[in-house]
Amino acid sequence: MDRFLGSKKLYNTIVIEEEELNHIYAKRVKSGQKVEVFIEGRLYLCILEKLTKSYASCLIEKELDLSFPLPMIDLYQCVPVELKNMDLIVEKVSEVGAFKLVPVISSRSFQDIKVIKKKIERWERIALASFKQCKRPKPLQIGEPINLKDIKAQADLNLFLDSFEKERGIKDIKLDGVKTIQLLVGPEGGLTVKESEFLKSLGFLPLRLYPYVLKSETASILGVGMLMNLSSYSSATYQV
Structure with a gap:
């Protein structure tokens, strides 16, 4: 329909x-x-x-009933230096089930917060178009940009993708009973060691996607999609 x-x-x-x-x-x-x-x-x-x-x-x-499949995933996306790549990220993470996307400014990301704020209206339009196509219950929410240093671990499970992580992949993450997830994805070149350590100190778990080093936009789409599909809550819903 x-x-x-x-x-x-x-x-x-x-x-x-x-x-x-x-x-x-x-x-x-x-x-x-x-x-x-x-x-x-x-x-x-x-x-x-x-x-x-x-x-x-x-x-x-x-x-019509508006209920989201669980877990509800908030993607904290470090803004690519090639800002146009955010268009693809918004469209595709909407399709694979992210609940919200928050643009993040990190040391290797796009830096100009004023330009990022001007792009939010465009990203909301892309999210609306995706909402119509993929039949999700509500459009992907686009949050206000945030500096990485201001991030807080607020979900049941808080993760960040790290291509240098050797011990933990998605298969090692316990998703049973997890209703909310924060997933942070770094920019091209990844997060710095200092940023990774900062996130760990907040309670974020480093996670690697195998087998190769992925572009930021690929990592975001794959990370959200795998977490949604591997979760035991995939058939459960949250009324909005």
């Missing part, structure tokens, strides 16, 4: 306009067909009631 973004909600009707209306025409959705429409943080099953050149009106049939 196709999913669209609503422009405004009027009682039991949702109006779709502008770019989303173009998507309806591109998908060749016809009046009378059922569609999913997301608006104001809620997802609805609707019937496309009226389709014109300037708008579409959708009659709400029911509100």
Whole structure:
């Protein structure tokens, strides 16, 4: 079933306009067909009631359940020096199940926090497009950028990827009963020794993805995807 973004909600009707209306025409959705429409943080099953050149009106049939599979993974992503690579990271970690992405500034990452903040709106648009495509219950959240030195270990399980780690891989991580995970991924060139030691002091566990050294964007996608799929909670959900 196709999913669209609503422009405004009027009682039991949702109006779709502008770019989303173009998507309806591109998908060749016809009046009378059922569609999913997301608006104001809620997802609805609707019937496309009226389709014109300037708008579409959708009659709400029911509100859909919004529950996330566990564990809920917050990805703390050190911002790549090639800032455009964040577009791919946002799109793909949304698809593999991350709950939230927080841009992180580390010693080897992109440094200009003002530029990063200006990119958040773009990343939110990418997350919305991914949300429509992969049918996740809510769009990937994009957090405000944070300096690595200000990070805190707040989840049931706190991990960071380290290509120099020799003893611990994902198969060695105990995921039974883990509902929340913080996963930090470094930039190109990795974290410094000082940064790794700092994270360990907070309670973060170093973790290596085998068998080779991965690009930062590859590591993020693979790390989130494997943690989601190896978790015993993959069939459990959290109501949002």
